[in-house]
Amino acid sequence: SARILALLALADEAPEADELAEYLTDPEPDVRRTALTVLSEATEDWVNGSTQVAAALLDPDPAVRATAVELLAELREVLVAGEEFTAALNQATTHADPAVRAAAVGALWRHHRIGAEQAERHLADPDPGVRAEAVHALVSLGALCSAHLYATGPVAYACAEQSAAPLDTAAADSSAEVRIAVAGGLGTLGDPRGASALTELATDPDTAVAAAAFTALAETGCPPHAAALAAAALQQRDWQVREAAAKALAAAPAELAAAPLTAATRDPNLDVRKAAVRSLGHLAPDDPEVPAALRTATEDPDADVRAYARQALHRYPNPSER
Template sequence: MLIGEVARRSGVSARMLRHYDALGLVRPTGRTVGGYREYSAEDVRRIFHVESLRSLGLSLHQVAQALGDPAFTPDALVGDLIRWTRERLDRERELLERLHAIDASAPADWQDVLRVVALMQGLDSPHAARRQQAVLARQDDVPVPAELLAKAVLAEPDPVVSGALRWALARAGDAGVTALAAALHDDDPAVRLRAVRALTDLAEVPQAAAALEDALADPDPAVRRPAALTLGRRGTTAAVPVLVGMVVDGVNDVDAADVLGALSEDPACADRVLAALTGELAAPGADSATRIRLTQALVELPGPGGREVLDRLSRDGDPAVARVAAAFAKLLEERP
């Protein structure tokens, strides 16, 4: 077959076939009387082999090696191709995210585009001070894609920069809530904690509050606790078990006790809080320090329920608990 027919049947342009010939990759085995290239069936088969390997991402040099060296093994090269392809996909995915972020900012002109790009470059800096400056130096009249800020806050390890990002994200409204809520399902507890902390600044948004309620069931107590404090302050009774657990564990127990006291202002919740605290007081294996913290939490509860429990605890078999309970019971009696 002449080169034109081969090009038509194979889909490889005549120009590329001549290039293959020049490289020695696919050389036609024959020539016509007029000197034109003439391809045999075996030549055409080799063309298809070349195209098949090129479709896997091999360079022409690698294709020549694969087809010309019987000792050339594919395993290492295929492994390299997988790695290179993953790296390329990561770069393209990052580019796509950047383009979406620019599109979300609804740029009016190229200056707006350049400002968003400058923010992206600043957030990608290895220096925390540069990242913080990129957040704080933005102009109020230039919209910043909330999704971009959400992604940055989820990856930010520096607490100062994270605070600046959360501030900027809160000012951007509720557009970043979806990304933060999705991050609550991340395998990394550090990412989930960052998401919760950002969501606490957006707790007025119904979707953010709902996401924080989901975080109450997180397997990591460090993620559950800030969600419980925020929700409890907003009157969400679903936070009670986690808040009581904070008192038991001695982590932010004073804050947790304050929130439990505020929740107990609602009679519908007061009995639940009192029952949870007294249940932990009677739990088998509760040590003296834990029971003292629970006793202190009872002081924050309004109404007679907490006082009655304190009176009973003033006669507790643990002398340390009894002394603390008696002191608090007396203090409550002296209150107006």
């Protein structure tokens, strides 16, 4: 159309956000969508431009909204989280389009513009994508608290203790996507109190959830019951679960982890063997049975496995054990 041609001609002049305003409110959806693309590529006025991208989440046309969703993710580093930007995102969190709600919640927590109470409300959203973003928001708030970073503006960050209860609730979510987000989040926080929920998730019938839980246990600590589950998981058919279980055992008591990890160094999958050798390295030099397994692993067909085994052996003070 003539409007799109005029818009594309204007793009060569590096237009500011206010110069694109009339195109962003054009009656034609294709013009509005093109204007968003031009805005993302040409403007340097990101105070106004950020608000215009966020406001496009509320556009009546699904293609325009989809473009806004994409741009929120692509332009994260340049977007300016001002009051109008935040207000548009907050309005979008109640939109009928679940992709819009998920993008809005995601942008709010990534720009540190959401509080714990608001994030918890989104855990009740009917869409699993929105609930997963709410989990990410709570994890972000917990991580900020752990780092002793607090809001100076209108957002009051919850402390890690306040974020733990809703994450435990979300661990029982009906969606595997949400449960995976919880497992990953608990691993990110690395709080030993998360090991209980992760131990439950490690028995999840969805193998991707179980793998995420075992991987996270390597960060929170792997208590005896979880270590027993990890040892048993080393016999599962899914190699991703076996690999994650081997990682979890790095944080388990040495007397529970050494034997199953030693057996896992002979796993047919190289990623499992690599994880097992690296975990055995974490146990060194506390377990006297480890060196023999590591010496055997120095002859593994895979170069990475051999390298990790040699590196772990150097943790032993007695040269005869290398």
